[in-house]
Amino acid sequence: MIVGRHYQNAYVTRNVDKAVAEFKQRADIRTLLETQVSVNLWTPQGEGVGVQKLAFVWVGDLQCELIQPIEGDVLSLYRDALPTDDSLTFHHVCQLVDDWDAFMARVDQQPFPxxxxxxxxxxxxxxxxxxxxxxxxxxxxCWMVPDRWAAMGGRPA
Known part of the structure; x- marks a missing residue:
């Protein structure tokens, strides 16, 4: 299932600071947001809190999300994909959907867990x-209210 608007390529790394420094050298960055967050997450193995260091690097209308898992059992999705060094490893794309409830109604009808x-x-x-x-x-x-989209650096479609 592919619906929505592709706006993000995401990468995992052991060193977000190094990755950001490389983007600053090699990319025409429009907006850069850096944070460390603690989030409640659900996985098929259970719920928990995950701490991640994140950078959102906008190059034109493409956001490159850089993810450094810090702690939390629920972060195995990222941790299992980490490279052995400080390089970046491609992890996922993100699609922005306009109507979360309509999207969620379709999730159970598709084959991917x-x-x-x-x-x-x-x-x-x-x-x-x-x-x-x-x-x-x-x-x-992902779905978000317009104010949140603007705060994340997104532009109107």
């Missing part, structure tokens, strides 16, 4: 489908 969910209801919600057998990577779907 949900492997991660999180967000803040009414503000920003996301989930990952395991599309690796089909596409070679995970596919994230």
């Amino acid at each position: 949900v492997v991660l969910k999180g967000g803040t209801p009414g503000m920003l919600e996301f989930l990952y489908l395991d599309t690796r057998d089909w596409l070679g990577h995970y596919t994230e779907y």
Whole structure:
């Protein structure tokens, strides 16, 4: 299932700071947001809190999300994909959907398992489908209110 608007390529790394430095040298960055967050996540193995260091690097209308898992059992989706060194490894794409409820109504009708969910209801919600057998990577779907999209550096469609 591919719906929505592709806006993000995401990478995992052991060193977000190094990755950001490389983007600053090699890319025409429009917006850069860096943070460390603690988020409540659901996985098929259970719920928990994951701490991640993140950078959102906008190059034109493409966001490159850089993810460094810090702690939390629920972060195995990222941790299992980490390279052995400080390089970047491609992890997933993200599709922005306009109507979360309509999207969620379709999730049970498609063949790919949900492997991660999180967000803040009414503000920003996301989930990952395991599309690796089909596409070679995970596919994230995200919905957010317009103010949150603008705060993340997004432009109107």
